[in-house]
Amino acid sequence: MQDVSVRLATADDRPVVERLWLMFRHDMSEFDGRLPFPDGTFLGERLEAAFGADWAPYLLICGEFPVGLAFVCALSRPTRVLNSFFVVRGARRAGIGLRAVQQVVAKHPGRWEVAFQDANAGAVRFWRRVATEIAGEAWSEERRPVPGRPELPPDVWISFRTDTPPRPGDGAAPGV
Numbered sequence: 170m171q172d173v174s175v176r177l178a179t180a181d182d183r184p185v186v187e188r189l190w191l192m193f194r195h196d197m198s199e200f201d202g203r204l205p206f207p208d209g210t211f212l213g214e215r216l217e218a219a220f221g222a223d224w225a226p227y228l229l230i231c232g233e234f235p236v237g238l239a240f241v242c243a244l245s246r247p248t249r250v251l252n253s254f255f256v257v258r259g260a261r262r263a264g265i266g267l268r269a270v271q272q273v274v275a276k277h278p279g280r281w282e283v284a285f286q287d288a289n290a291g292a293v294r295f296w297r298r299v300a301t302e303i304a305g306e307a308w309s310e311e312r313r314p315v316p317g318r319p320e321l322p323p324d325v326w327i328s329f330r331t332d333t334p335p336r337p338g339d340g341a342a343p344g345v
Contacts, residue, residue: 171231173265175239175272178219178226186226189238190216193255215240215253225277229256229269236260239273248280248328270299274331281331284313284324296327304329 178186194203219226219240229237237256243249251273256266274281283299285292300308308329315321 171260171263171265173236173268173272174230175227175269175276176230178228178238180220182226182228183220185235186219186228186238187216189228189235189255189257190253192257193238193253196255218242219253224252227269227273229265231260231265236265237269239269241273241277244277248282249277251281251283254283266295267299267302271303274303278332279330280328282326282328284326287312287322287325293325296325300327300329303331 197203218224219242223242223244223246225241225244227239227241228235229239237260238253239251239255240253241249242252251270254266254270256269260266283296285296287293297310300310308327310325310327312323313326314323
């Protein structure tokens with residue numbers, strides 16, 4: 170099992186995060202039907218938002234290699250949202266994703282929500298396992314319509330709570 174570390178992405182990390190974002194959006198296009206723009210990029214409003222106020226963009230690192238990203242939003246609200254989470258295919262199924270989510274959640278204790286699609290069988294198994302590992306049986310699941318996309322089936326939302334305080338120097342977003 171490889172070690173994974175999670176750190177807040179900086180402006181200097183932006184090119185790496187953008188490349189990981191393209192891989193993430195490519196994977197998600199299987200479930201939401203979105204095609205790349207003529208320049209080969211995908212819709213990037215969440216990528217833009219992730220480097221703004223009330224968000225925390227994280228890089229997932231194994232050794233010297235970037236292996237994924239996690240975007241947390243709603244930092245100033247009672248419930249944080251793991252808005253985007255991605256692990257590159259070569260690092261999947263090795264426990265890296267679970268350990269990375271645990272680290273991200275520990276940086277922002279409190280209530281959490283994460284959404285995924287029923288059609289994404291891997292995500293269904295992964296997020297239910299994550300919720301159980303973090304919160305035991307104290308988590309819930311519900312389906313909600315996708316805003317602005319009535320043609321898509323509802324997203325699955327998992328909610329849980331963690332009270333694990335961040336460790337000193339763990340890279341938690343300022344003011345959190």
